[in-house]
Amino acid sequence: MGQLAPTGPVYQAGTLSGNPVATAAGLATLERCTPEVYATLDRVAHTIADGVATELDRAGVPHCIQWAGPMFSVFFREGPVLSYADAQGQDTAAFTAFFQAMLAQGVHLPPSAFECWFVSAAHDDRAVDHVLAALPAAVRAITDSSARVRA
Incomplete structure (x- = not known):
């Protein structure tokens, strides 16, 4: 994890970015897509x-x-x-x-x-x-x- 920004040289970003609440909300949304x-x-x-x-x-x-x-x-x-x-x-x-x-x-x-x-x-x-x-x-x-x- 020390390689990731802001302390490391690797920039990582994303819509959910591993946030457990956002990930759960995303999964719940997908499960309801008919x-x-x-x-x-x-x-x-x-x-x-x-x-x-x-x-x-x-x-x-x-x-x-x-x-x-x-x-x-x-x-x-x-x-x-x-x-x-x-x-x-x-x-x-x-x-x-x-x-x-x-x-x-x-x-x-x-x-x-x-x-x-x-x-x-x-x-x-x-x-x-x-x-x-x-x-x-x-x-x-x-x-x-x-x-x-x-x-």
């Missing part, structure tokens, strides 16, 4: 990601959405992201404008352009509608900031 819960996660994730894609397409903002189960990532670039170099090639300024506009409307996204979006069974129709309603203004924030950069 096929219906997974179907809800898929529906919610696709509804949100489709809404993001629709608004970005409408504004002509380059983007790519990639999936791993009900988790997805929105990259502000053309074409798929197959490597870290591809991810670095995205428009992080567009992400920042989008993120800040969503946050201002009460939608909390992952704070980095390199992270994936997670949904949960707690995202009911009202929460999804709130996210979808926030998208047009967030996309306008991208196009407005891009216009300022070009001017």
Whole structure:
């Protein structure tokens, strides 16, 4: 254990990080995940990601959405992201404008352009509608900031 930070050279972090209470809560959650819960996660994730894609397409903002189960990532670039170099090639300024506009409307996204979006069974129709309603203004924030950069 002496090799682990903060005293050692090995940095270790994780969602549960071996915390027994967090691990028990995670296990209890997984034990209650039914096929219906997974179907809800898929529906919610696709509804949100489709809404993001629709608004970005409408504004002509380059983007790519990639999936791993009900988790997805929105990259502000053309074409798929197959490597870290591809991810670095995205428009992080567009992400920042989008993120800040969503946050201002009460939608909390992952704070980095390199992270994936997670949904949960707690995202009911009202929460999804709130996210979808926030998208047009967030996309306008991208196009407005891009216009300022070009001017």
